[in-house]
Amino acid sequence: MLLSGLYAGVELGLNRLLAMDSTALPRLARLSGRVIAVQCSAPAIQLYLLPGADGLQLATHWEAEADCRLQGPAAVLLRLALADDKTSLLHSDQLTLQGDSGVLLELAAILQDLELDWQYELARWLGPVAGPLLAGHVQSRASWMKQGAGRLQQMFADYLAEETRTLVGRREAEARFTELDQLNLALDRLEARLQRLAQRAKPDA
C-alpha cells in the first residue's frame, strides 16, 4: 500500500509534467491499452506503466498480460532511463527484454522529446502579466548564469593550461596527437618497405 501511494504521487507529478508538453499526451494516447512491466531485480520492485490519453498510469500490480517486460538491476535500469542511446543498452547482458520492444522505445522517445512549456504553466498560476514578467526575469538570470559558468570554465581551463602548466592545452594536445599519428603512419610505411626489401633479398625470390 505504501508503494502504491508512492506511485500515485509520482504519477500525479509526472502527468502534470506531461501535460506541459503539447505533443506528449497525443503520442501517449496512441500507445493506449499497452502495458509495460519493469521488474527491478535489486531491489525487488515491480512497476507497470500504462500509457493513455490522460498520461502515464503507474501500478504495482497489473492483472492483464504485459506487452513488454523489462528486467534488470536498478542501476542498469536507471542508466537506461538516462542514456541517449537506449538500443545499445537494451542489448546488454544485465537486461532482459521480452515482448514488443517497440512500445518501450516509443515511450522512451516520448519522455526524451519532452519540451516543457513552463512559461504557460507560470502564467496560468500568476496571471498574464506577472507570469511572463517573472518568466522573463528567470530566463535572463538563467542565461546570465549559463554564460558566467561557461566563462568560469574557460578561465579555469586557461589557468591550468597556461599559468600552472598542470594540464596541456587542447590545441597543443591536438597538435601533438597529429604529430604522433603522422609518426605512426611513417613507421607503418617504413615497416612495409623493409618487408618488401627483405623479400627481394631472399635468394629464391
Next chain:
Amino acid sequence: MSDARKATEQEPTTHFGFQSVPESQKAQKVAEVFHSVASKYDLMNDVLSGGMHRLWKRFTIELSGVRPGNRVLDIAGGTGDLTRKFASLVGPSGEVVLADINDSMLKVGRDRLLDKGVAGNVCFVQADAEKLPFPDNHFDVVTIAFGLRNVTHKDDALRSMLRVLKPGGRLLVLEFSKPSSELLSKFYDTYSFRFMPLAGKLITNDADSYRYLAESIRMHPDQETLKAMMAEAGFERVSYHNMTGGIVALHRGIKP
C-alpha cells in the same frame, strides 16, 4: 449463507445500521442517507479516509485486469471514481456502465464525469443491484465499491452479478471489513463512532448518516463470511486482499 432476516408476523426485517427495520423500508432509508450526503460525498470520503479511499480504489483497478474493448459494470458507482479510470482503460471500443440505485448519487457522478470530459463509452443506469437490468453473460468485469453493505439481500445481489458476468469474467467487491488486529479494531471503533458522526455534523450538517455508515460497517459480513457468500452464489477462485490492516477488503471471484 443468508442475510439476517428475522421473520415477523407481518414482514421479514433486516438491519439498517444497528436498527432492525422491515425489509421494504431499508432501500428507502439507505436512499435518504445518500440523498443527504451526495453533494459532499467526495469531500467526506477524503476527510474520513485521509485520502486512503483513492489507494483502495487504485488497487481495485489494478486487480480488475480490464483491457481495451472490455465491458465493465460499476455498481453503486456513486460519483464515478472507478468509472472514470475504467473508461480510459477500455478505450473507445469498450463500454462502462455506471449503475447506482440512488438518483442523487448518479446525477453527481454523471455531472462530474461529463465535466471531466469522460463521455462516449460510458452510460448511466439507475439500477438495483439485486435485479440488474442487463442480459446474461454481458460484462467482462463487475465491480461494487462500498455498496454491498447497503444492499438488503446480498445473496440475491451476488447472484445477479454472477448472471450478468461472462464466463471467465470477474467480480470485485471493495468493502469495509474487519480489522485484523485487536488494537487497530479498538482505535477504529473510537474513530468510527466518535469522529465520523462529528465530521458529518461539521461538514454536511448530518451526523446521523455517518453514524449509519459506522453501524452498517459493523453489520457487514467479515472477510471469510463474504468469501463464503460469494462461493455459495456460484463464484470460483474466490480470494480477498486486506488493505489498511483489514479495515477494507477487496474480494475477487471468477464466474465459471
